[in-house]
Amino acid sequence: MAQGRVTIVDVASRAGVSKSAVSFALNGRPGLAEETRQRILDVAREMGWSPSQRGRSLAVSRAFAVGLILARAPELIGSDPFYPSFIAGAEAVLSKSGYSLLLQVLDDPAREADAYHRLATEGRVDGVFLSDMRHGDPRIAMLTELGLPAVTLNRSNISSPFPAVCLDDNAPGITVATRHLIELGHRRIAHVTGPVEFMHAVRRRDAWGAALADAGVPEGPVVVSDFTASGGAAATRELLSLEEPPTAIVYANDLMAMAGMVVAQDLGFPVPQRLSVTGFDDTELAAYVSPALTTVRTSPFAWGQHAAQTLLQFIDAGSAPDVELDSPELVIRTSTARPLEPPLT
Amino acid sequence: MAQGRVTIVDVASRAGVSKSAVSFALNGRPGLAEETRQRILDVAREMGWSPSQRGRSLAVSRAFAVGLILARAPELIGSDPFYPSFIAGAEAVLSKSGYSLLLQVLDDPAREADAYHRLATEGRVDGVFLSDMRHGDPRIAMLTELGLPAVTLNRSNISSPFPAVCLDDNAPGITVATRHLIELGHRRIAHVTGPVEFMHAVRRRDAWGAALADAGVPEGPVVVSDFTASGGAAATRELLSLEEPPTAIVYANDLMAMAGMVVAQDLGFPVPQRLSVTGFDDTELAAYVSPALTTVRTSPFAWGQHAAQTLLQFIDAGSAPDVELDSPELVIRTSTARPLEPPLT
């Protein structure tokens, strides 16, 4: 059974009307007697018919799908809890609107341009999410050229015709984390950042620097890392081998912070007694390591929801306002404390 | 510019041939002069044309996409590194074949049936991955009924018309972890498992039990948990409050194990001196916690690759053999050691 799929003409003939009538009924268009509409819908339900997305897509020139392209090394994707939650949030609003999410994962960032190009020319999607914004991000020009709608997750540093949905774009999360350390009395505060090609990495770095400058605290050392546990461990080892090791480290994500804490304790820097540590993300595990990690709680789920909402609106209406999500909050746990020796003021 | 997309007829007229000719050239069908074929392809490339997936899909009654439906709570998805890696692996082979991955995330497992139904009747996908197999999994009957091809990730306990791609299906990973603990001299070995509706949870439990029975070691206590850090912490607290606490715990994933280690140390059970711990997954962080976690290394990426390969073959040919991936390997680190007091034999 279920050999030949049931199509609109099957429904039409069963209901004794033309296929146009079925289409009208389905899409709630005016010009059909209420009774007829009802009968058609009843027959459709009874026959278990849903309109073929293929036919529909072709007719209305829409894919009813949006794309997300991840151009990160697979192992990095796995450890970062951001995407799954973001996707869950986006999916929640997409599926409600009959849209699907097309996910593409690239190991080789060089093939990224090609991937967007194909998504666009093949007409597989009506729009895309642009994540991990970079400096002078080339994807913006490319998508403009292709005529493919997009939404950027936070802003790039170049002007863009696409709406931006921002969460912690100016890194107030890092600002408040840094301030927290300053208030505790720290004066040698280091920073472990992500790859500098990412906007969010430099924004966080800048926010950290500005918070220090505001308080008249000299800028501590910075190590550029890569968001992985091994990178965080290496960066920490580097910082703690300095002649004057920092008394606190602001990490750009939880994973590096958690790995860093272990390294610190191994090197004879108990946390938080001799080293305070802050993370970023508030992954579930952060509350269950020892000491529990003080970190910045972001809400990727909400971010996904708003990004999807904005993207759909932009696709529909041709324009959509930027969205600024609530600043993330600092979750203070036990990985931060006053420094052992008070600073010489 | 880019107003009207370039279509097959544009290419045809530009190349001075019919659209059939263009189609033939594109799909490498015989019956075209080599020179003509080349000219057509040149024109197509020059005009930047890729065939519209919409038209193609409709004509050949194929979606050129496969689906993955995740019916887990969003926060659980985020912390589990399995899916991102699995998806990356699947994507690697899918995109090579011109297929896309449709990802759907459901908060409410009750809506799962509906989701599969729509995917099938709307014709959005040509097949799906079935993950997190459950006892007497109802999805198998549903998909059979819908005529939607599928591949199951490990087997269900009911017969299935779909090929299964198995990794650690009989949980040899847990077996070897348990044996490792037995060899170290442990005699009170507990187990923290995932929700029992999942096949893999009970398979792991059974493997643990069998390994103990094989060695003539009495079965230790079992706590059913939920794969989360908080669940792992709670389970550990429960186990260590027993009158006779275990000297070792086999956890069903790393996240629970890592949270469990912290709880243990807090309760005065230093790891590995008074408690040995094994995890499952070998997440990146596992090597960077203290003590470093002894765990079972699975390869979700390879699993994704094989699953996609098998699914495509099954869609194409109507049948595909089951695949049995290599058993995962035990990575011995420092969270396991001989028990303090030798057991009274």
Added chain:
DNA sequence: CCGCTTTATTAAACCGGTTGAGGAGGCGGG
């Protein structure tokens, strides 16, 4: 009872490809 408007419905074109049947031209064999 006619012509005009309004309402309910349908026929047919269209979206952009694929595909089976068929036609034009060249060539070899009878």
Added chain:
DNA sequence: CCCGCCTCCTCAACCGGTTTAATAAAGCGG
């Protein structure tokens, strides 16, 4: 010289919907 066949290519139908324009029927004022 004609026929048949092969090669190369085109025509037109088709996939399953949407949408525009046209038609049939009904309402209505005069």
